[in-house]
């Protein structure tokens with residue numbers, strides 16, 4: 001299972017500054033990511049909050065069952081040492097995603113406090129950025145099918161829990 005985490009104001013996607021963020025809603029993005037991951041037999045647990053602590057609590061809560069995190073921290077990207085620390089603390093591979101090209105916008109958007117805790121960053125590719133990040137995580141954390149099939153029952157159960 002991978003976590004799909006979205007920060008402040010992303011609940012308003014579709015109506016929020018559509019000339020920058022497009023018309024796709026967060027629900028539609030979540031559904032696209034679910035479908036892409038289903039092709040890898042990987043589940044998706046999605047969460048959005050406008051509150052920093054709730055994002056952190058959510059990641060903590062799922063740290064043992066998730067294989068990675070796709071995160072758009074929204075405005076917290078540029079400020080949140082706590083989210084940076086959270087990603088480091090749980091030790092899961094994380095990809096930071098931005099719909100817009102933050103590097104081509106205002107100066108204050110060009111630096112991310114969260115990105116150094118992540119494996120990589122995708123910015124400016126719209127909703128497809130989430131898909132690419134999710135597929136990378138699926139591919140990177142995939143276990144060879146033959147191993148899953150031939151492993152003893154206990155290992156198979158363990159593997160099943162992490163899907």
Ligand code: DQA
Nearest residue numbers: 009072074075098099100109
């Ligand atoms: C954003 C970019 C951030 O600078 C901004 O605060 C957002 C959205 C993006 O997806 O492009 O809320 O993360």
